[in-house]
Amino acid sequence: MKKWISIVVATTVILSPSAVLAQKTMAKVEWPSMQKLLDSGKSGEPLAHAALSASELKAVRAALARVVSGKTCQDANIQGCGALQSEVLEKAQITTGGQKAVILRSTSDCGTAGCPLWIVEVAHGGSMLLEGFGWGYAILPTHERGYFDVVTAGGNHEVDLTMWRFKGGHYRPFRCASNGTNPGTDSEAGGQISEHPCRSSAP
Numbered sequence: 001m002k003k004w005i006s007i008v009v010a011t012t013v014i015l016s017p018s019a020v021l022a023q024k025t026m027a028k029v030e031w032p033s034m035q036k037l038l039d040s041g042k043s044g045e046p047l048a049h050a051a052l053s054a055s056e057l058k059a060v061r062a063a064l065a066r067v068v069s070g071k072t073c074q075d076a077n078i079q080g081c082g083a084l085q086s087e088v089l090e091k092a093q094i095t096t097g098g099q100k101a102v103i104l105r106s107t108s109d110c111g112t113a114g115c116p117l118w119i120v121e122v123a124h125g126g127s128m129l130l131e132g133f134g135w136g137y138a139i140l141p142t143h144e145r146g147y148f149d150v151v152t153a154g155g156n157h158e159v160d161l162t163m164w165r166f167k168g169g170h171y172r173p174f175r176c177a178s179n180g181t182n183p184g185t186d187s188e189a190g191g192q193i194s195e196h197p198c199r200s201s202a203p
Contacts, residue, residue, distance in 0.1 A: 032138035037153040037159075086105060087107055096146050111156075115135065117152055130171040135153065
């Protein structure tokens with residue numbers, strides 16, 4: 001009598017590092033908590049007194065000066081006028097390779113919805129990575145092209161959330177949402193996040 005021997009062939013799928021990264025960045029990223037966003041903007045140091053090295057301070061001032069250059073304090077350009085009167089919120093790691101960036105907030109041109117926000121990479125003489133507006137921010141663990149994703153929060157009666165991803169040399173909005181929570185309250189209750197298309201921005 002013949003005996004049939006079943007042979008089970010096990011196959012192992014080995015994902016390359018790039019495939020693992022692609023899976024991670026494609027996964028749906030959760031929005032940071034409202035409390036984290038509120039806490040991020042509660043304190044800052046004047047730029048001149050911040051704990052930055054001479055080269056870092058020079059790089060930040062050069063990047064902010066480029067924002068101001070050629071602008072007048074009128075209409076849509078008003079956000080650039082107070083750039084040099086800024087305060088440092090944090091110096092943080094912005095890339096998976098350890099590059100640092102300085103997160104700043106204008107001390108003028110503010111309203112109840114927030115203030116101009118900037119992220120400046122201090123290497124290579126200062127590079128303006130993000131120009132946004134709001135009262136809070138968060139750096140996320142997800143990343144693209146080695147740069148961590150960033151969320152900014154602004155708004156008064158309703159919170160406007162923007163998730164930014166690095167592309168083409170700077171950050172661009174790629175997910176936007178609103179939250180019914182009043183930003184003046186330190187509470188998680190009262191609002192649900194509702195995503196919507198981001199408004200188109202200049203390339």
